[in-house]
Structure formats: C-alpha cells, structure tokens
Amino acid sequence: MKRLLILAALLTCSQANPDPHRPAPTYDKVAPALPTGLKGAVLIVSKTNGWRHLEHLPHSTAVIADIAKRLGKRSFATENAAVFNDAQLRHFSVVVLNSASGDFLTPDQRDAFARFVAAGGGVVALHAAGDNSHVAPWYVDTIIGTQFTGHPGGEDQFQKAKIVIAEPKHPVMSGVKLPWSPRDEWYSFSGSPAAKGMRVLARIDETSYRPGAKLTMGDHPVIWYNPNTRGRVVYSALGHDPEAYDDANYRRIITNAIRWAAR
Incomplete structure (x- = not known):
C-alpha cells in the first residue's frame, strides 16, 4: 500500500510539473x-x-529583431503558427524559424508556407528548425534536405569545434572571420544535404571535437541553402545556447542570411 501511495504521489508530481x-x-x-x-x-x-x-529563445528572438531593425526592416515575433496564411504572409519578405520544432503546422498552414516560398519568400531556419521532429515531406525536402540523427551527450554535449567555410564568396558567409571555433551543441545528420540538391556553405572539422563513433559523418555540414526554390532558403544548425547569438560571426551570418533571403 505504501509503495502504491508513493507511486501515486510521483505520478501526481510529474503531471503537476511537466517538462x-x-x-x-x-x-x-x-x-x-x-x-x-x-x-x-x-x-x-x-x-x-x-x-x-x-535557454536561448528569449535572447535569440531579441537578437533577430535587432538584426532586422539594423537592416531597416520591421519584425513581428510570434509562437502562433496560424500566422501561416496567405493574407498575413504577404506582409513579410522573410520567415525566420527560430528553433521552431515539431510538426507545428496544420496541412493548410503548411500549404500557405509552401506558396510563400514558391512565390519568392525567404526562409532562415535555425538550430531545432532542422531536427528530426519535422516529418512533413515538403518541409523536410525544402527546408532541411536531410535527417537529424543526434548530437553528443553528457560532458561532450557542448564543445568547441572548428568551422570550415565551403563557399566563402556566398553572401551568407560574407565577412565571417577565421579561424572560428565556437562552442555549441553539434548536430549530426543522416547524410549531406548536398545529396538532395542543397549547397553546403560551411562544415564542421570533425577532428576538432569529439562527435562519437555513431555521430561521425566525415563530410559534416553545418550551414547550407536550397538553390532549387524560387524563395531563398538557408539553414544553420548552430545556436543552442543564448551566447551563440552574441558571437560576432554568428550575428553576421544571421544578418547576411536575412538580407540574402529577402533579396
């Protein structure tokens, strides 16, 4: 009886304090x-x-809004996915998916997003916007182009790693200063998005950190874009901690990406 009471108390506690x-x-x-x-x-x-x-959403949202302001653009931040409708999306030139995660769009909202991109709207997707919680085929094919498989855990979850720029002349990478070895949570993927027609802008030098045997990719992309859409779509796996958005190089990349995606 005592064990049952303890179990019931633990269950009640977990329900009252969800993760x-x-x-x-x-x-x-x-x-x-x-x-x-x-x-x-x-x-x-x-x-x-x-x-x-x-940890990062409040700060990263403020940083992105400040970047937009510095580019002479107004911004609107929301967690309401019903904004993905034709009438409201017409007010925007770029959608920044700031660690938007999970299958967060209804079919109608996803269709509106697809029309936005097909009409030339830009997308800048960051960090968890590319994790494996996204399953809709259009989103996977258009925004990600590969499948997230995991990141190091335990003491190795956050490490410094060397970034190697693959296309230094691309506008998104303009002005990035090397060498650059930020500390982050390093995503691995099932394969290079280049296999699905994406263009890799930057890679991780896997000899500069400990990915672990199961997460080693060899060719390890970290920033890429989709050249096969009318709208400009770029994804960066960087940005787990709030400090990432204070990194001068990363702010420059986000600034460049928004400017480039907005044409």
Whole structure:
C-alpha cells in the first residue's frame, strides 16, 4: 500500500510539473493580430511542438529583431503558427524559424508556407528548425534536405569545434572571420544535404571535437541553402545556447542570411 501511495504521489508530481522542454503539441487555429503597416517585414517564429529551447529563445528572438531593425526592416515575433496564411504572409519578405520544432503546422498552414516560398519568400531556419521532429515531406525536402540523427551527450554535449567555410564568396558567409571555433551543441545528420540538391556553405572539422563513433559523418555540414526554390532558403544548425547569438560571426551570418533571403 505504501509503495502504491508513493507511486501515486510521483505520478501526481510529474503531471503537476511537466517538462517545460517538452510542451504538449498544439495547433493554432486563430491567427494573431499583426501591427499595421507591415511590408517586407521579418516574421520570427518560435512555435514549439517538439523540444523547446527555453535557454536561448528569449535572447535569440531579441537578437533577430535587432538584426532586422539594423537592416531597416520591421519584425513581428510570434509562437502562433496560424500566422501561416496567405493574407498575413504577404506582409513579410522573410520567415525566420527560430528553433521552431515539431510538426507545428496544420496541412493548410503548411500549404500557405509552401506558396510563400514558391512565390519568392525567404526562409532562415535555425538550430531545432532542422531536427528530426519535422516529418512533413515538403518541409523536410525544402527546408532541411536531410535527417537529424543526434548530437553528443553528457560532458561532450557542448564543445568547441572548428568551422570550415565551403563557399566563402556566398553572401551568407560574407565577412565571417577565421579561424572560428565556437562552442555549441553539434548536430549530426543522416547524410549531406548536398545529396538532395542543397549547397553546403560551411562544415564542421570533425577532428576538432569529439562527435562519437555513431555521430561521425566525415563530410559534416553545418550551414547550407536550397538553390532549387524560387524563395531563398538557408539553414544553420548552430545556436543552442543564448551566447551563440552574441558571437560576432554568428550575428553576421544571421544578418547576411536575412538580407540574402529577402533579396
């Protein structure tokens, strides 16, 4: 009887204190009200139906909004995925998926997003926007181009690793200063997105950190873009910790990516 009471207490406690990193998935049906006068703006979306990056989201959202302002663009930040509708997406030139995770779009919202990209809208996807919680074929094929397989854990979860630029002349990589070995949580993938037609902009030198045998890729991409869409789509696996968004090189890359995606 005593064991049953303890089990019931633990269950009650777990229900009362759910893991904030794993919120229950929700699908938004009522679109948010947008500020008046938005035109060619930057939409910052951090909707979470997968792992929620509590540590960096408030800071990274503020940094991205500041970058947009410095580029002369207004921004609107939301966690309401119902903003993915034709009427509201027309106010934006770029969507920044700020660790938006999980299957967070309804089929209608995903279709609106696809039309936005097909019409020339830009996408800058960051960190968890490329993890394996995204399963919709259009999203996987257009935004990611490969499958997330994991990252080192335990004491090796956060390590410094050397970034190697593959296309130094591409606008997204303009002004990045080398050598650059940021500390981050390094994602591995099932294969290079280049196999699906993506163009790799930067790689990780795997000899500079400990990926572990199961996560070793050899050719290990970390930033890439999709040249096969009318809208410009770029993905960066960097950015787990809030400090990443204070790194001068990473701020430059995000700035370049938004500018480039907005044409």
